Amino acid sequence: MTLLLQFLFSGLTTGSVYALVGIGFNIVYNSTSIINLAQGEFVVIGGLMMWFFLEGMQFPFSVSFSLTLLTAAVIGLIMERLTIKPLLKKGDLLLMIMVTIAISILIRGILMFKFGKDPYTYPAFTEGEPINFYGAVITQQTLWVIGITVLCIILLYLFFNKTMTGRAMRACSINIRAARLMGINVSKVVMLSFIISSVIGALGGIAITPISLMEYDKGAMLSVKGFCAAIMGGLGRNRGAVAGGFSIGILEALTAGYIHSGFKDAIALLIMLFILFVKPAGIFGKAEIMKLRKF
Amino acid sequence: MNRENAIAILLLTILVFLFPQLTTDNYILTVGIFIGINSIVAIGLTILMGYAGQISLGQAGFYGIGAYVSAILSLSYGLPVMLSIITAIAVASIAATLLAIPSLRLKGHYLAVATLGFGEIIHIIINEWGPGGPSGFGDIPHFSIFGYTLQSTVEYFYLIWICIILIMIFSLNLLNSMTGKALRAIHDSEIATLTLGINITFLKIKVFVLSAVYASLAGALYAHYVTFLSPSGFSLFYSVLVLMMVVIGGISNIWGGIAGAIIITILPEVLRGFKEFDILMYGLILTLSLLFMRKGIVPMVIDVFRNKFLIKIRKNDA
Numbered sequence: 090m091t092l093l094l095q096f097l098f099s100g101l102t103t104g105s106v107y108a109l110v111g112i113g114f115n116i117v118y119n120s121t122s123i124i125n126l127a128q129g130e131f132v133v134i135g136g137l138m139m140w141f142f143l144e145g146m147q148f149p150f151s152v153s154f155s156l157t158l159l160t161a162a163v164i165g166l167i168m169e170r171l172t173i174k175p176l177l178k179k180g181d182l183l184l185m186i187m188v189t190i191a192i193s194i195l196i197r198g199i200l201m202f203k204f205g206k207d208p209y210t211y212p213a214f215t216e217g218e219p220i221n222f223y224g225a226v227i228t229q230q231t232l233w234v235i236g237i238t239v240l241c242i243i244l245l246y247l248f249f250n251k252t253m254t255g256r257a258m259r260a261c262s263i264n265i266r267a268a269r270l271m272g273i274n275v276s277k278v279v280m281l282s283f284i285i286s287s288v289i290g291a292l293g294g295i296a297i298t299p300i301s302l303m304e305y306d307k308g309a310m311l312s313v314k315g316f317c318a319a320i321m322g323g324l325g326r327n328r329g330a331v332a333g334g335f336s337i338g339i340l341e342a343l344t345a346g347y348i349h350s351g352f353k354d355a356i357a358l359l360i361m362l363f364i365l366f367v368k369p370a371g372i373f374g375k376a377e378i379m380k381l382r383k384f
Numbered sequence: 385m386n387r388e389n390a391i392a393i394l395l396l397t398i399l400v401f402l403f404p405q406l407t408t409d410n411y412i413l414t415v416g417i418f419i420g421i422n423s424i425v426a427i428g429l430t431i432l433m434g435y436a437g438q439i440s441l442g443q444a445g446f447y448g449i450g451a452y453v454s455a456i457l458s459l460s461y462g463l464p465v466m467l468s469i470i471t472a473i474a475v476a477s478i479a480a481t482l483l484a485i486p487s488l489r490l491k492g493h494y495l496a497v498a499t500l501g502f503g504e505i506i507h508i509i510i511n512e513w514g515p516g517g518p519s520g521f522g523d524i525p526h527f528s529i530f531g532y533t534l535q536s537t538v539e540y541f542y543l544i545w546i547c548i549i550l551i552m553i554f555s556l557n558l559l560n561s562m563t564g565k566a567l568r569a570i571h572d573s574e575i576a577t578l579t580l581g582i583n584i585t586f587l588k589i590k591v592f593v594l595s596a597v598y599a600s601l602a603g604a605l606y607a608h609y610v611t612f613l614s615p616s617g618f619s620l621f622y623s624v625l626v627l628m629m630v631v632i633g634g635i636s637n638i639w640g641g642i643a644g645a646i647i648i649t650i651l652p653e654v655l656r657g658f659k660e661f662d663i664l665m666y667g668l669i670l671t672l673s674l675l676f677m678r679k680g681i682v683p684m685v686i687d688v689f690r691n692k693f694l695i696k697i698r699k700n701d702a
Contacts, residue, residue, distance in 0.1 A: 172671065172675060175675065176675070176678075179678070181678070183433075183439060183631070184631070184674060184678060187627065187628070187631050187674055188671065188674045188675065190624055190627070190628075190670075191628075191667055191670035191671040191674055192667070192671055193667075194663065194666060194667035194670060195664065195667025195668055195670075195671055196667070197663055197667065198661075198662075198663035198664030198665070198666060198667045198668075199664055199667075201660065201663055201664070202660050202661060202663075202664050309620065309621070313500070313504065313620065316497075316500075317501075320497060349512070351508070351511065351512040352508065352512065354504070354508055355504070355505050355508045355509075358500075358501040358502075358504050358505050358508075359501070359505065361497070361501045362498060362501045362502065362505075365486070365487065365494055365497060365498050365501075366486040366487070366498075369494060
C-alpha cells in the first residue's frame, strides 16, 4: 500500500510535465492545426536556462525564474515569426510539422553546444523535511510540481474563458475564417499561442529539474509523451491533456515499479495506439469534431 | 515508365557500374552503401507520402524488424540468408497490414500518429528483448546467394545499388499502372476517386505495406552488410531522418527519395569537422532547406530545366 502510494505520487509528478507539454500541443494545435513537435524542447530550455541563471549567474530565485520564462517566450516568438509565419499562408501542414522537427533538432544542437551532455540540477524551491503521507515519502518539490501544474490549468482556464484575448484565441480554434471576419488578428493569435505554449513547457522544466535532472536530449521523449497525453484526451482539449498526462505518468510509474522499468516508455505509446484504434477522438473528444479537422 | 524515367534509370545503372571503377577508396564506397540503404527506405516513404498522401513516422520500426528478424533467423536458427531476409520482409508486411487496417479506415493523419507509436514500441522491444539488449550483438552472417558469400565493400556496393535499380524500375512501373493512376487520383481528390469505384482504403494499405517492405529489405541488407546490430540505429530519430530525406528530396517525384538520402547521409560526414557544432549545423541546414526549398530538390531542379527549355522554345518561336 505504501509502495503503491509512492508510485502514485511519482507518477503524478512526471505526469504533470506530460500534461503541461500536452497542453502546449493543444494551444498551438487549436490556433494553427500544427503539431509543434518542438514542444518538449521548451521543457529542456526551462530546466537548463534556470540552472544557467540560478547556479551559473548566481541570480536570486525570482529573477532567474522570470528570466527563464522570458527566454522561453522569446525563443517561442522567434520560432513562430521566422518559420511558422512565412509558411502559414501556404497552408502546407506537413511542411510546417517538418519545420518544427528541424527546429527541435536545432534547439537541441544549441543546448548541447552551450551545456554539453551532462545532466544538470539545482536545489528544490523550498528546503524542508519530506512529508510522510501514510508511509509514502513526498518531497516538497513534488508538491511544487503538482501545484504549478494545477495553477497553470486554472490560469489557462481563466485566460481562455474570461479575457478577450483568450476568447479570441478560442474563436480561432473553432473557425479561423469566421474569427478573421470578426476582426480578430489571427497572426497575433498564432504568435501568442506559440509564446504561451513555450512558457508553459518551460514552467514544467523549471519545476521538474530538481527531481529528475535535465539534459540536452530529453526533449524528444517529452514531446512524444506529451503528444500521447494530448491524443489520449482528444487533441485540442486541455482537460483531456491533463487527464491524459496524469494517467500516463501514473501508469508509467506503476509499470516501472511492478513490471519492468525498461517497458516504462512503451506504456504511453501502447495506450495511445489503443485509444486511436478504439476511440480515435480521444477519451473526451467528440467524433463529430474529428471530421472537421485538417490533421 | 515514360522516356525521361527510362533515361534516368539507364544513367543510374551506368553510374552504379562506373562508380567503383572511379574510386577504390573504401570509405567513399561505404558511404555509398549507406546512401543506398537509406535510399531504399526513402523511396518507399516517398511513394507513401507523395502518392497516397499519408505520413509515416515509424519507418525505423520496419527497418528494425527487417534487420533484427533477418539477423536472428540466420544467426541463431541457421536459416540461409536469402530465406531469412524474405521471412523478415514477410513479418514486416504483416505488421504493416495490422497497423494500417485500423488507422487507415479513419480520415486524417492517424497513420502518422499510429506509426510513431509503433516505431517507438519496436525500438523498446529491440532494446529490451533483442540479443545483447542495448549493447547489441555481432557475428551476423554475411549476405550470400547461391552459395557465394559477399565479402568486400565493392560487392556490397553493387548488391545494394542493383537492388535500388530494380526497386526503381518496379516502383516507376507501379506508379504508371492503374494502381499508380488511382493513387494520383486519391492525392487530387479522395471523393472523386471514390465515385469512380476505387477502394481508397485498400489502395492506401497496399502502398503502406509496400513502404514497409522496402524499409524491412533495407534493414535486412544493413544487418548482413554491417554484421552488427544495436538498437540505437532504429529509434524515432531514424524515422525522422527518413522523413527529412523525403521532404528535402521532394515528395512529388520518387527520385527525390534518392536525392534526399544522398544529402542526409553525407551531411553528418561533412559536418564531422564541426565537432560539438554538428547537431546545431544539422538542425540549421534542415530548417533552412525546409524554409527555402519547399518543393524539394528534385522537383525544383526539374522546374529549372523545364523553364530554361520552355524559354528556348519561346525564343525560337519568336
